[in-house]
């Protein structure tokens with residue numbers, strides 16, 4: 006099987022032009038086939054606010070009514086996606102920007118969880134990995150915005166960490182897949198106030214312990230849930246690391262946090 010590297014880059018890095026540039030340079034240094042999935046939640050919140058639209062997040066997901074869907078479509082599918090693609094092209098990476106609707110690549114259905122009306126939020130139902138593989142075979146680097154669609158013409162807002170995990174799981178059928186979550190810290194920290202307290206390894210057991218102590222919290226919880234889920238479903242390796250260190254992390258030089266299923270019964 007061929008190796009494939011799937012990288013997710015979060016909103017705090019995208020929001021900082023210098024940090025984004027450094028990340029994209031490191032991304033260019035990754036040898037072989039690769040896919041990028043970007044977030045951009047922070048920018049969507051800022052743009053929405055400028056338009057007088059308030060943001061409400063529930064369980065890490067943005068309540069997405071029609072005006073908010075318009076904002077996230079413009080921000081993720083337009084502004085962020087096209088800026089990243091243009092910057093990658095400028096440094097010699099032949100990137101192609103996609104949403105899940107483009108090439109029918111990622112299909113979802115409206116989220117229906119409990120009594121909460123999330124609006125136009127999509128839970129992924131199907132990844133068309135054959136089509137994504139086609140782009141890769143053309144030596145293109147797919148760059149996905151966190152937007153999916155529901156077959157009947159509606160775009161749906163989808164959490165970018167979940168999108169990365171779902172794409173990685175499906176691509177793992179045809180490729181030896183590594184999934185890397187990049188953000189603004191050096192990895193999962195044993196002490197959130199100490200940037201150097203990076204955990205080299207995390208198992209479901211140690212994750213549960215750190216979570217119950219409140220050491221792992223906020224956005225890191227859905228990220229790790231998605232990350233462990235990918236590992237359980239056939240993704241070979243999952244790493245959480247700093248955006249600048251993505252090339253080193255992929256080459257196995259020991260930076261960041263590597264997830265392991267440990268010795269589960």
Ligand SMILES: Nc1ncnc2c1ncn2[C@@H]1O[C@H](COP(=O)(O)OP(=O)(O)O)[C@@H](O)[C@H]1O
Pocket residue numbers: 014015016017018044187188189190192193194195196197220221222223224225228
């Ligand atoms: N133990 C921890 N180690 C590192 N980050 C943590 C930890 N616990 C909570 N976090 C928080 O998780 C955040 C990452 O999640 P999130 O904001 O969703 O990432 P992204 O930028 O990829 O969207 C970090 O910015 C940090 O504030």
Ligand SMILES: CC(=O)N[C@@H](CCC(=O)OP(=O)(O)O)C(=O)O
Pocket residue numbers: 014015016017043044045046047049065066067077126127151162163164165166
């Ligand atoms: C449904 C839902 O919540 N979608 C996310 C998609 C963007 C995202 O996940 O961006 P980060 O990775 O930068 O957080 C949102 O609109 O915030």
